[in-house]
Structure formats: C-alpha cells, structure tokens
Amino acid sequence: MSFVAAKKLTSFDYINYALLALISLVSVFPFIYVFSVSFTDPEVYIPLKFYIVPEKWSFAAYEYILSTNSFLNAFKNTVFITVIGAVLSILVSFTFAYALTKKALPGRNWMLGAVIFTLVFNAGILPNYLLIKELGLLNSLWSLILSGITNAWSLIIIKSFLESLPSELEDAARIDGCSDISVFWRIVIPLSMPAIAAFTLFFSVAYWNIYFNALIYLTDSSKWTLQVLVKSLVIDSDSSGGSDLSGDGAVLPQETIRMASIVLAMVPILLIYPFLQKHFAKGVMLGSVKG
Amino acid sequence: MRLSIAMNKKNNNAFLNLWRVLVQHRWMYVLAFPGLLFLLVFKYAPMWGLLIAFKDYNPYAGFWGSDWIGFKHFAELFSSKSFYLMLRNTFAINVFSLIFMFPGPIFLALMLNEVRHETFKRLNQSIVYLPHFLSWVVVVSMSFFILSTDVGVVNKIITELGFEPMMFLSEPNYFWALLTAQNIWKDAGWGTIIFLAAMAGVDPQRYEAAVVDGASRWRQIWHITLPAIRPTIIILLILRLGQMADIGFEQVILMTNPLVTSVSEVFDTYVYTVGILQGQISVGVTVGLFKGIVGLVLVLMSNYVVKRLGQEGIY
Numbered sequence: 001m002s003f004v005a006a007k008k009l010t011s012f013d014y015i016n017y018a019l020l021a022l023i024s025l026v027s028v029f030p031f032i033y034v035f036s037v038s039f040t041d042p043e044v045y046i047p048l049k050f051y052i053v054p055e056k057w058s059f060a061a062y063e064y065i066l067s068t069n070s071f072l073n074a075f076k077n078t079v080f081i082t083v084i085g086a087v088l089s090i091l092v093s094f095t096f097a098y099a100l101t102k103k104a105l106p107g108r109n110w111m112l113g114a115v116i117f118t119l120v121f122n123a124g125i126l127p128n129y130l131l132i133k134e135l136g137l138l139n140s141l142w143s144l145i146l147s148g149i150t151n152a153w154s155l156i157i158i159k160s161f162l163e164s165l166p167s168e169l170e171d172a173a174r175i176d177g178c179s180d181i182s183v184f185w186r187i188v189i190p191l192s193m194p195a196i197a198a199f200t201l202f203f204s205v206a207y208w209n210i211y212f213n214a215l216i217y218l219t220d221s222s223k224w225t226l227q228v229l230v231k232s233l234v235i236d237s238d239s240s241g242g243s244d245l246s247g248d249g250a251v252l253p254q255e256t257i258r259m260a261s262i263v264l265a266m267v268p269i270l271l272i273y274p275f276l277q278k279h280f281a282k283g284v285m286l287g288s289v290k291g
Numbered sequence: 292m293r294l295s296i297a298m299n300k301k302n303n304n305a306f307l308n309l310w311r312v313l314v315q316h317r318w319m320y321v322l323a324f325p326g327l328l329f330l331l332v333f334k335y336a337p338m339w340g341l342l343i344a345f346k347d348y349n350p351y352a353g354f355w356g357s358d359w360i361g362f363k364h365f366a367e368l369f370s371s372k373s374f375y376l377m378l379r380n381t382f383a384i385n386v387f388s389l390i391f392m393f394p395g396p397i398f399l400a401l402m403l404n405e406v407r408h409e410t411f412k413r414l415n416q417s418i419v420y421l422p423h424f425l426s427w428v429v430v431v432s433m434s435f436f437i438l439s440t441d442v443g444v445v446n447k448i449i450t451e452l453g454f455e456p457m458m459f460l461s462e463p464n465y466f467w468a469l470l471t472a473q474n475i476w477k478d479a480g481w482g483t484i485i486f487l488a489a490m491a492g493v494d495p496q497r498y499e500a501a502v503v504d505g506a507s508r509w510r511q512i513w514h515i516t517l518p519a520i521r522p523t524i525i526i527l528l529i530l531r532l533g534q535m536a537d538i539g540f541e542q543v544i545l546m547t548n549p550l551v552t553s554v555s556e557v558f559d560t561y562v563y564t565v566g567i568l569q570g571q572i573s574v575g576v577t578v579g580l581f582k583g584i585v586g587l588v589l590v591l592m593s594n595y596v597v598k599r600l601g602q603e604g605i606y
Binding site: 010012013016017019020021023024026027028030031033034037091092093095096097098099100102105106111114115118120121122123124125126127128129130131135146147149150155179180181184205208209211212216227228230231234235255258259262265266269270273274 | 309312313316318319320321322323325326327329330332333334335336337338339340341343399402403405406407408411414415417418419421422424425426427428429431432433435436437442444476480508509540541544545559562563566567572575576579580582583586587590591594
C-alpha cells in the first residue's frame with residue numbers, strides 16, 4: 001500500500017476528499033444546529049437565525065428542563081431500563097450463545113432452530129401487546145426490559161464470535177476439573193471482552209432508543225421514557241400530554257427548550273460512542289458475510 | 292414374556308442414557324435456560340395470539356370465550372380499500388429505498404476506500420456511522436427543525452432566495468422521498484461497514500500490478516474493487532428483496548400526520564391505529580398475520596436464492 005500512498009494526490013483525490021467532506025458536513029449539520037440553538041441565550045434567540053456557535057451562550061434552556069419533574073422522571077426511567085436492560089441482555093445473550101456453540105449438546109439444534117425461526121417470523125405488534133398485558137406488565141418499565149433482552153441477530157453473531165475463540169484453553173480448564181459454568185466465567189468471558197464491549201453499546205443504544213413499545217406499553221406519563229417525552233414535546237407541538245415542560249411555565253422560547261431536550265435525549269449515546277466505537281465495526285462483522 | 296422384559300430393559304437403558312447425558316451437560320442447560328425461557332415467553336407464546344385472527348375477539352370474554360369465525364376477517368381485509376392502499380404504500384416506500392438507499396453505502400464505501408490519508412478516512416467513518424445510533428424520535432425531531440415552515444432552516448434559505456416556502460412535512464408528494472432521505476442520512480454510513488470489510492480483503496498487490504499496467508483509478512475501481520464486493524452486493528440485494536414487506540415503522544408512525552395518511556398508511560401503522568387505539572383486536576391481528584406471512588414467504592424465497600448461489604444465507 002505504501003507504494004500507492006507515496007504517489008502524489010491527483011484531481012481524483014481532491015474531488016473525492018471534497019465530496020466526503022461534504023457528506024460528513026451533511027451528517028453533522030443537524031447536530032451542530034440543534035446544539036447551537038439549545039445553547040443560545042433566549043434573549044438573543046431569533047427563530048430561523050442560525051449560528052454555528054451561539055451568538056451568546058446560555059444554559060437557560062437546560063437549567064429549565066433539568067428543573068422539571070417530567071424530564072427528571074423520564075431520564076430516571078430511561079437510565080433504569082438502559083442499565084438493567086443492557087446488563088441482563090449481555091448475560092442472557094452470552095450464556096445462551098455459548099450453549100449454542102456446543103454441537104455435542106443434546107437439543108442444541110432444536111434450540112438453534114428456535115432462534116433462527118424468530119429471525120424470519122414474529123408474532124407482531126398486537127400478540128406481543130396482549131402477552132405483556134397477560135403478564136401484568138403494562139405500565140411497568142420491566143415490559144420494555146424483558147421484551148428486548150436478546151434477539152436472533154445478536155445471538156447468531158455472538159455465537160460465531162465464541163466459535164472463533166481457541167478451544168485449547170477451554171479443554172485445558174475442563175481437564176483441570178472446571179465445570180461448564182466456571183469455564184464460561186473464567187475462560188470464555190475474559191476472552192470475549194471485545195464482543196462484550198460492542199454488544200454493550202448495541203444493547204444500551206437499543207434500550208435508550210425504544211420508542212414504540214414505550215408508547216404502547218406505558219400509558220401512565222410518570223412511566224414515560226425520554227423518547228416518548230421528547231416526541232410529545234417536539235413532534236406533537238400543541239400537546240401538553242401530562243408534561244409540565246410545555247405550557248405556560250416556560251418564559252423561554254419553545255425552540256431552545258425543545259432543542260435542549262433533543263440534545264439531552266441523545267447525549268449519553270454520544271458520550272459512550274467514542275469509547276466503544278473501535279470495537280463495534282469488528283463486532284458487527286463477526287460472523288456476517290465473509291468478503 | 293422374556294422378550295418384553297428385554298424390551299423394557301432396553302427402554303430403561305435408553306432412558307438412563309438420556310438421563311446420564313442430560314446430567315453430564317446440566318450446567319450447559321443452566322447457561323442456556325434464561326435465553327430459552329425468553330424465547331419461549333416473549334417470542335413463541337405470542338404466536339398463540341395469532342389465532343385471534345380467526346376469532347371474533349372480545350376482551351371481556353377473553354380468548355376462550357370468543358367465537359371462532361374462520362376467515363371472515365381476511366375476507367373483509369381483502370375487500371377493503373385501505374388494504375390496497377397499504378399494499379401500494381409498503382411497496383412504494385420499499386422501491387424508493389431500494390433505488391436510492393441501497394446503492395448509497397456502496398458508493399460511500401468506494402469513496403472511503405479510495406482515501407489514502409488514514410486519519411481523514413477514520414474521521415469520516417466515525418462521523419458517518421454516528422447517525423445510526425440516534426433514535427427515530429431524535430431524527431424526526433431534527434427533521435422538523437430543519438424542514439418545517441415556521442422554524443425550519445431550509446425554508447429560511449428558500450424564502451431568502453425569494454421562493455415560496457415548501458410544505459415538506461405535510462405534502463403527500465414528498466413523503467416517500469422524505470422517508471428515504473432520512474434513511475440515507477441515518478444508515479448509509481453504517482451500511483458501508485460490510486463493504487469496507489470486503490474491500491479490505493483485496494490483495495494490495497493487485498492494485499500495484501494494475502498501476503504498473505497503467506490502469507487509472509477508475510479502472511482500478513471497476514476491475515478490482517467492484518468485482519471484489521460483487522458477491523456481497525448480490526447477497527445483500529437478494530436479502531433486501533426478502534424484506535420488501537417490512538417498513539421501518541417507528542419512522543413512519545413518527546412522520547405521519549393527518550395530511551399525509553394516504554401515502555403513509557402501512558400495515559404496522561394500521562395495526563396500531565385499529566388494534567391499539569380503536570381496540571379492534573381481531574382486525575389488527577389479522578393484518579399483522581397477513582404481513583408476517585408475506586414477509587416469511589419473501590424471506591424464505593430470497594434465502595433460497597442466496598443458497599442456490601452457493602452463499603451463506605441469513606440462516
């Protein structure tokens with residue numbers, strides 16, 4: 001490659017670089033826009049006026065949002081489902097996927113078949129809703145946690161990752177008298193850290209971002225998650241849907257508050273992204289189509 | 292008599308053997324148990340509820356108390372106008388996505404692959420992957436702020452240039468294009484990962500040889516890079532065709548409004564409106580089951596084709 005890299009940049013390169021820079025700009029523009037407005041001092045905020053850096057900085061919108069109960073409550077609910085959900089997801093997915101790697105395990109093919117079938121067919125919105133209702137989980141945050149614990153796609157990728165681990169260590173541990181569980185705990189888990197990192201990101205993002213299930217399973221606004229709250233604030237602009245965020249309490253321009261709520265709804269994702277991003281490209285490629 | 296005792300003994304042995312094997316693997320079953328339980332309760336138990344499509348479901352009478360009515364709901368569904376509307380919208384949104392979204396990651400991956408400056412490449416990748424992690428609520432909210440007529444920055448530019456503001460969000464003619472544009476913005480970058488991985492597998496010596504032979508950059512792309520990712524493209528295309536009954540429906544439900552329902556109504560949004568908001572459970576389940584079966588058939592067909600091509604399908 002160094003042979004090629006040593007060559008001078010041609011017009012091809014310049015055009016390519018310029019186009020990519022433009023694409024990146026389009027990718028980040030909405031972020032910059034939302035950030036900028038959310039930090040703009042309400043006194044100088046003029047609708048439709050756009051600055052890359054706020055004309056005058058202010059945390060007024062954030063201070064306001066962070067002082068409302070509906071936001072704090074939704075934030076607490078979302079953190080709860082994300083943390084508990086991601087931990088349970090990792091545990092359940094890795095233990096199950098590990099068992100699925102054991103070809104000698106009686107019933108393993110049946111279990112694998114049961115996983116794969118859910119990839120091509122699922123019962124759909126209403127049967128799932130009725131199940132949650134039957135289980136008495138309506139209006140409970142556990143409905144969101146339990147219904148998203150794992151999925152066929154993750155199980156299959158984790159399984160191929162675990163299959164790629166060297167089996168010698170496991171065999172040696174078994175000869176030393178380790179049971180399946182202690183082999184899993186002492187050998188397999190430490191070797192799986194890159195995959196665990198990637199899937200921690202995937203599962204946390206999935207829980208953090210749940211919208212539709214939260215909409216139909218949680219009817220009481222005290223149980224709302226951030227996504228549902230932001231939706232009611234920004235998209236149903238005329239609704240006050242059980243929230244003290246919109247309505248007469250706000251002397252601040254609605255736009256700065258709404259923008260700040262969007263930022264708060266995505267900021268935790270943006271915070272963990274840099275730390276886990278070197279893992280996820282590897283994570284998503286594990287066991288998928290080999291080029 | 293003796294024979295039956297022998298048989299019994301043999302059965303006992305088989306049973307004992309099975310028992311021994313199960314005991315031997317007991318800890319492995321313990322590891323598998325939570326996942327298996329999840330599958331049974333949250334993935335398979337609801338399938339029982341699909342039978343409601345053949346019942347006149349009454350929430351007060353419950354599942355057993357409701358009457359069987361056979362295919363009545365299906366007959367009503369196929370004779371209703373909204374069914375054909377949903378079918379058309381599902382198909383149209385997917386065709387838009389197939390034409391405009393599907394090639395996106397391929398072009399972007401080709402462009403990224405041509406970048407020699409490692410830092411620039413990595414920075415670009417980090418930026419274009421990022422929108423994938425945002426929720427649809429955030430993406431749709433951002434779209435509102437960028438496109439709406441009262442606060443949208445795009446309309447600001449349009450009016451500044453002396454044109455009439457465009458009603459992006461309430462004009463049915465723009466709806467499918469808007470969904471596709473959001474999809475491209477959110478996921479085209481993420482989609483490059485699989486192609487970039489395939490491109491990384493190309494032996495650099497082939498490019499060097501091509502340079503020695505005087506091949507231009509375009510020729511290198513055409514004769515080396517593209518053939519290297521062709522199998523990936525074909526497989527992903529066929530698998531994509533298997534998803535033609537699916538719509539990213541959180542996106543649709545967030546983007547829809549009373550002015551655009553003629554183009555936004557798809558099976559899942561209908562299930563939500565009819566089943567959850569209006570409480571007509573049986574009708575909703577019927578629509579969901581219909582969609583599920585069409586989806587299943589399409590996926591099985593596409594997977595069959597992929598396997599015929601000698602590739603690994605999704606299962």
